[in-house]
Each structure stands twice: as structure tokens, then as C-alpha cells.
Amino acid sequence: MNMVRFLIRRIITGILVLWLVATGTFFLFFAAVPVQVVARNLAGRAATPGVLAAVTKYYGLDRPLFAQYLTFLHKLVKGNLGQSFLTQQAVTTIIKQDLPVTVSVVVGGVLLWLIAGLAVGILSATRARSLFDRFATLGVLAGVSAPTFVVGELLIIFVFVQLNQHGISFIQTGYAPITQGIGPWLGTMILPWITLAIVQAAVYTRLSRGSLLDTLGEDYIRTARSKGLSERRVLYRHAVRSAMTPVVSQLGIDVGALLGGVLVVEQVFGLHGLGYQIVQAIPSGDQPVVIGLVLLAAAFVVAANIIVDASYALLDPRVRIS
Amino acid sequence: MSVTELQFQAASVENAPAIAIEGRSQWQLTWRRLRSDKVAVASVIVIFLMIAFALAAPLIAQLTGHPVDQAYTLRGEDTSGLPVGPGVHGFILGTDQIGRDLLVRIAYGARISLFVGLLTTSLAVIFGVSLGLVAGYFGGIVDAILARFFDAALAFPFIILALALASVFHPNLGIVIGVITFFSWAGISRIVRGQTLSLKEKEYVEAARSLGAGPGRIMFIDILPNLLGPVLVLSTLYIPAAVTFEATLSFLGIGIPEPAPSWGNILSEAQNFYNTSWWYVVFPALALLITTLAFNLLGDGIRDAIDPRTERLFAGSKTSQRKRRKAQGKNNGGLDLDQAILVGQEGDLTDESPLSAGEG
Numbered sequence: 007m008n009m010v011r012f013l014i015r016r017i018i019t020g021i022l023v024l025w026l027v028a029t030g031t032f033f034l035f036f037a038a039v040p041v042q043v044v045a046r047n048l049a050g051r052a053a054t055p056g057v058l059a060a061v062t063k064y065y066g067l068d069r070p071l072f073a074q075y076l077t078f079l080h081k082l083v084k085g086n087l088g089q090s091f092l093t094q095q096a097v098t099t100i101i102k103q104d105l106p107v108t109v110s111v112v113v114g115g116v117l118l119w120l121i122a123g124l125a126v127g128i129l130s131a132t133r134a135r136s137l138f139d140r141f142a143t144l145g146v147l148a149g150v151s152a153p154t155f156v157v158g159e160l161l162i163i164f165v166f167v168q169l170n171q172h173g174i175s176f177i178q179t180g181y182a183p184i185t186q187g188i189g190p191w192l193g194t195m196i197l198p199w200i201t202l203a204i205v206q207a208a209v210y211t212r213l214s215r216g217s218l219l220d221t222l223g224e225d226y227i228r229t230a231r232s233k234g235l236s237e238r239r240v241l242y243r244h245a246v247r248s249a250m251t252p253v254v255s256q257l258g259i260d261v262g263a264l265l266g267g268v269l270v271v272e273q274v275f276g277l278h279g280l281g282y283q284i285v286q287a288i289p290s291g292d293q294p295v296v297i298g299l300v301l302l303a304a305a306f307v308v309a310a311n312i313i314v315d316a317s318y319a320l321l322d323p324r325v326r327i328s
Numbered sequence: 329m330s331v332t333e334l335q336f337q338a339a340s341v342e343n344a345p346a347i348a349i350e351g352r353s354q355w356q357l358t359w360r361r362l363r364s365d366k367v368a369v370a371s372v373i374v375i376f377l378m379i380a381f382a383l384a385a386p387l388i389a390q391l392t393g394h395p396v397d398q399a400y401t402l403r404g405e406d407t408s409g410l411p412v413g414p415g416v417h418g419f420i421l422g423t424d425q426i427g428r429d430l431l432v433r434i435a436y437g438a439r440i441s442l443f444v445g446l447l448t449t450s451l452a453v454i455f456g457v458s459l460g461l462v463a464g465y466f467g468g469i470v471d472a473i474l475a476r477f478f479d480a481a482l483a484f485p486f487i488i489l490a491l492a493l494a495s496v497f498h499p500n501l502g503i504v505i506g507v508i509t510f511f512s513w514a515g516i517s518r519i520v521r522g523q524t525l526s527l528k529e530k531e532y533v534e535a536a537r538s539l540g541a542g543p544g545r546i547m548f549i550d551i552l553p554n555l556l557g558p559v560l561v562l563s564t565l566y567i568p569a570a571v572t573f574e575a576t577l578s579f580l581g582i583g584i585p586e587p588a589p590s591w592g593n594i595l596s597e598a599q600n601f602y603n604t605s606w607w608y609v610v611f612p613a614l615a616l617l618i619t620t621l622a623f624n625l626l627g628d629g630i631r632d633a634i635d636p637r638t639e640r641l642f643a644g645s646k647t648s649q650r651k652r653r654k655a656q657g658k659n660n661g662g663l664d665l666d667q668a669i670l671v672g673q674e675g676d677l678t679d680e681s682p683l684s685a686g687e688g
Contacts, residue, residue, distance in 0.1 A: 147625060
């Protein structure tokens with residue numbers, strides 16, 4: 007019952023947040039970017055003033071800003087994100103087309119960085135101050151220090167180019183849909199995943215190491231040991247489970263910040279996903295696409311945060327949802 | 329800690345010669361600890377070398393005889409117009425796609441990248457600390473409004489805003505500095521605000537207030553010096569973040585515009601040549617990675633030096649800690665070594681974590 011009430015409240019505040027993001031993005035892009043700039047982008051550099059005026063009128067850009075905003079909200083409630091200024095495609099169609107690419111990158115990347123980050127973190131915590139621990143910490147800092155695109159470029163040079171020069175063509179850039187077979191899909195995805203993992207796993211290694219070291223000093227761990235449980239059982243059943251709480255909240259934050267990382271990864275590896283669409287849409291003033299994609303990202307963030315908060319209770323029995 | 333051990337410690341202090349005791353300030357202690365941290369010292373040396381490299385850029389250009397923007401279309405490119413490799417035709421690190429000397433460009437790039445990193449961090453620290461102090465000290469409605477601003481600035485997808493700004497204005501150094509500062513100050517504010525909330529309840533603040541000190545004096549003369557530690561650590565960690573940030577902006581075509589070289593825009597140009605010219609990517613990437621890694625390691629070192637209760641991974645050797653634990657084990661009366669280590673570790677953690685949590 008508690009859980010249901012919690013979820014309902016969180017979903018309502020989530021919708022409020024989405025409305026704020028929609029409003030903020032709308033005014034940022036429609037008010038900050040002058041109409042003349044947008045119209046010129048749409049009509050082309052050589053357009054005459056007459057053409058410019060016609061373009062402005064066609065897209066309703068001549069109406070008062072607030073009237074445009076109301077129309078936008080009205081359409082939004084009905085699930086209509088509008089049409090691209092440039093290609094006339096519905097924004098929902100663009101999302102449907104390119105979502106699989108981005109989802110492939112994100113899901114694989116998140117899984118890989120979680121597994122790598124936690125494994126190294128747990129090993130470091132159980133072997134605190136060992137040689138492994140020191141090298142892991144150094145590696146972690148190196149990952150944190152590197153910009154995403156540099157990691158991507160180095161991987162392309164030292165893995166993709168090298169392998170292909172030696173006749174191994176498993177790894178490719180670009181995107182192969184999973185419907186064409188799991189092999190080609192994996193070949194295009196593995197480097198983007200590793201890139202995200204190198205940059206992000208670092209944070210999780212640090213976090214899980216510190217948190218696990220703290221947890222291992224708790225009284226209930228001593229109790230579990232004194233009951234005669236095996237060290238493995240103490241570690242994985244009792245310690246790791248509750249040490250995961252900060253890791254989970256960090257994951258909620260990172261999924262939000264992932265938009266930036268995915269955008270760069272898609273750019274480096276030539277993947278035409280949603281991040282690529284945003285990079286194309288913003289300079290050309292294709293505002294419906296920009297707003298639609300930002301809203302989609304925000305919706306993911308809100309959903310991720312609700313799931314994260316709900317999962318605290320599952321991980322740590324001491325946490326009660328309130 | 330056992331009673332016998334306490335007695336032992338008390339006795340050792342009593343028996344120590346009186347002249348050996350000498351008052352040391354917090355900063356002196358921090359400085360001593362930092363100096364004994366080999367990794368931190370090495371990081372400082374690397375950072376100074378990198379700054380020297382940046383300052384010496386004109387000298388390097390003179391020594392090699394290759395001005396920074398000079399394109400050597402004949403010597404600097406091979407027959408198919410591609411960059412030449414390291415060591416070819418007197419280009420120590422090779423050339424870029426229009427035949428400019430890569431070493432000279434990386435040196436000049438160091439100037440811009442380090443300048444952007446240091447300037448944006450200073451600006452972010454000034455704004456962040458001031459607003460954080462105000463929010464934490466005044467509390468109430470001021471705090472509520474400022475805190476929402478911190479949250480909004482932290483939550484906004486920065487790349488989108490940067491792209492939007494770049495579509496209206498032409499990218500330039502000013503916008504890059506503005507964008508990076510705008511997305512850095514809020515994190516500092518949040519931490520300063522939290523610290524101020526607890527510091528303003530301390531007795532010495534109460535004393536200052538009873539002496540008639542105004543809010544400005546209390547915030548900047550009484551509270552601020554006590555915040556210098558965390559702010560110093562944060563700044564050291566924000567500098568590499570800003571360098572990375574500038575590189576990412578340049579990569580997306582919204583950073584420092586050509587022909588002025590920055591590590592970011594060199595790397596961004598280089599991505600089209602990964603197939604043929606590895607040096608074009610690898611050397612600027614190395615310069616960037618070495619710099620950011622050094623700042624990050626230094627930041628960790630300063631944090632450990634300020635708060636010695638945190639675990640010091642690199643400083644202090646493993647064997648000396650083993651020995652300490654072994655001695656503890658013997659005092660406790662005949663536990664075997666592994667158990668002694670285990671007990672020691674648990675004791676350390678449970679004793680320390682509430683303290684550090686209480687201060688944070």
C-alpha cells in the first residue's frame with residue numbers, strides 16, 4: 007500500500023518536472039534563437055525577404071510566443087510532438103526510427119560499466135591496499151580523467167584500425183540493426199560500450215569500494231561472521247547488498263547525464279541515433295526535433311529516478327519508503 | 329583501542345623529552361603530509377612541467393623554426409597530402425593535415441587549455457563560494473531560492489545549451505569560458521552551502537556575532553577560512569574537468585575556433601585521420617590525459633592530506649601498516665596475524681566513519 011502511494015506521488019511530481027522541462031526548452035529555443043535566424047536556416051541563405059516571411063508564416067513563427075506555447079502544450083498532451091521543420095517527418099517517427107540505436111548503446115553500455123565497475127570495486131575492497139587495489143585506483147582515475155571522445159578515438163585507432171588491418175573485420179563502425187543478426191550488431195556495438203564503460207565504470211569502482219569497506223565494518227557483519235557464515239556468504243548476501251545503495255543512486259544521476267555521453271559516442275562511432283539527431287537539429291534550428299528529444303531524455307531521467315528510489319527499499323531492509 | 333594501549337600511549341607522551349613538542353598549525357600539518365605523499369609530489373612536478381611547456385611554446389616554435397600557424401605544404405605532407413609522421417623532415421611529433429608542426433601546436437594548445445581550465449575554475453570558485461556562503465548563512469527564503477538555482481544548473485543537459493548558444497553566436501573563447509563556468513559553480517555552491525550550514529552554529533561564529541560583527545565579516549572572515557580545505561580539493565578536481573569540458577566542446581565544433589590551437593580542436597580535427605596518422609590523435613590525447621590525471625591525483629592527495637582519516641591508498645607503504653597492525657595484535661594478546669589485520673581494519677572504519685560523516 008505504501009509502495010503504491012509512493013509511486014503515485016512520484017509519478018505526479020515526475021509529470022510536473024516534465025512540464026517544467028518542456029516549458030524551459032520551449033522558451034530557450036523559441037525565445038533565445040531569433041525568428042529571423044530560424045527562418046533563414048529553414049529557407050536557405052539566398053532566400054528573398056518574401057520567401058522568409060512566407061516560411062515564418064507557414065510554421066506559425068509569426069504568432070505571439072505565448073500562443074505558440076499553448077498550441078505546443080495542446081499537441082503535447084495528445085502525444086503529438088510536431089513535425090521536423092527540415093524533413094517534415096513527424097518527430098515521433100524520427101524517434102521510432104532512431105531509438106533502437108540509442109537504446110542499444112545505452113543498455114549495453116550501462117550493463118558493461120556496472121559489471122566492470124562493481125567487480126573491480128568489490129575485488130579492491132576485499133583486498134584493500136593490495137597491489138591490485140592500487141592499480142585499480144590508478145586505472146579508475148585515468149578513466150575519470152579522459153574525455154569520452156578521446157577514449158573513443160584511441161579505441162578506434164588501437165582496436166578497430168589494427169584489427170581490420172590484420173584482416174579481422176568483426177568490429178565495425180556505423181550501425182547494424184539487431185534484426186540483421188546478433189553478430190554484426192555486436193560488432194558495431196562493442197566499442198561504443200567499452201568507451202562508455204571506461205569513462206563511467208571508474209565512478210562505480212570508487213563508490214562500491216568505499217561503500218563496501220564502510221559496510222564491512224558494521225556490527226551486523228560481525229554478527230554474521232560470528233554466526234559462522236562463510237566469508238563468501240557474508241560478503242555477497244549481507245555486505246554487498248546494502249553497500250549497493252549509493253551505487254544505485256549514482257546510477258540514477260548518471261542515466262540523467264548519459265544524454266551528453268551518448269551524444270559524443272554516437273558522433274565518434276558514426277551511429278545515427280537520437281544524440282546524432284540532436285547535434286544535427288540544434289544548429290539548423292529544427293526546434294520541434296530538439297524539444298521532442300530533450301523531453302524524451304527527461305522522461306527517461308524521471309522514470310530512472312523513480313525506479314532508483316523504489317529499489318532502495320529492495321536493497322536495504324532498513325530503508326522504509328516515506 | 330584497549331586500555332593497556334591507552335596507558336602505553338599516555339606513558340610514551342609523558343616520558344618524551346619536552347623540547348620535541350612543538351605546536352603546528354593545521355596547514356603546516358597538511359603541508360607535511362602532502363610532501364610525504366610521493367604521488368602528489370610527482371603530480372605537482374608534472375603539472376609544473378606542463379605549465380613550463382605551455383609558457384615555452386614560443387621558444388619551442390623558435391627552436392624548431394616552425395611558427396604555430398605555418399603550414400608546410402611541401403615538407404609537412406607526404407605525396408598524397410597526408411600528415412607526415414614523427415621525426416620525418418624535422419617534425420619531432422609529425423604534422424597535422426595541412427602540414428603544421430604538431431609539437432608546436434600542442435605546446436600552444438597547452439596555453440589555451442590550461443588557461444581555460446584555470447580561469448573557469450577560478451571564476452566558478454568565486455561565484456560558487458560566494459553564493460554558497462550566502463545561501464548557507466542566511467538560510468530561509470534566500471536559501472530556498474538559491475538552492476533551486478543550484479539544482480537547475482546541475483540538472484540541465486549542458487551540451488544542449490552549449491549547442492544552442494553556438495547556433496546563435498559564433499563559437500569563441502568567451503562563450504567557451506562562460507559555458508564551462510556556468511556549469512561548474514553550482515557543484516561548489518552546494519558543498520559550500522552544506523558546510524556553512526554547520527559552521528555557522530559554531531561557538532566562534534556566535535562569539536563574533538556577539539561582538540557586533542556583520543554578516544559580511546562573519547561569512548568572509550570567520551567562516552570562509554574554515555572552508556578553504558574542501559574548496560582547495562574541489563578546485564583541483566574541477567581544473568581537469570574544465571580541460572576535458574573544453575575538449576568536448578571543441579570536438580562538437582562549439583569550442584575554441586581554428587586556427588588558434590587547443591587540445592580539444594586539435595583532437596577534433598585529428599579524428600578524420602585515425603586511419604592513416606595515429607600520431608595526430610595520440611600525442612595531443614597524451615598531453616591531455618597526463619595533465620588531467622596529474623590534477624586528479626593531486627586533488628586526491630590534497631584531500632588525504634587535509635583529512636588523514638580517509639584512506640591513503642598511495643601514501644605510506646603497505647609494510648609499515650602491516651607492522652602497525654601486527655604490533656596492535658600483540659598488544660591485544662595473541663591473536664594471529666590475519667585476525668589482527670581484520671580487527672584493526674574494522675576498528676579503523678567503525679571508529680572513523682561517524683566522525684567524518686558528522687563533519688561533512
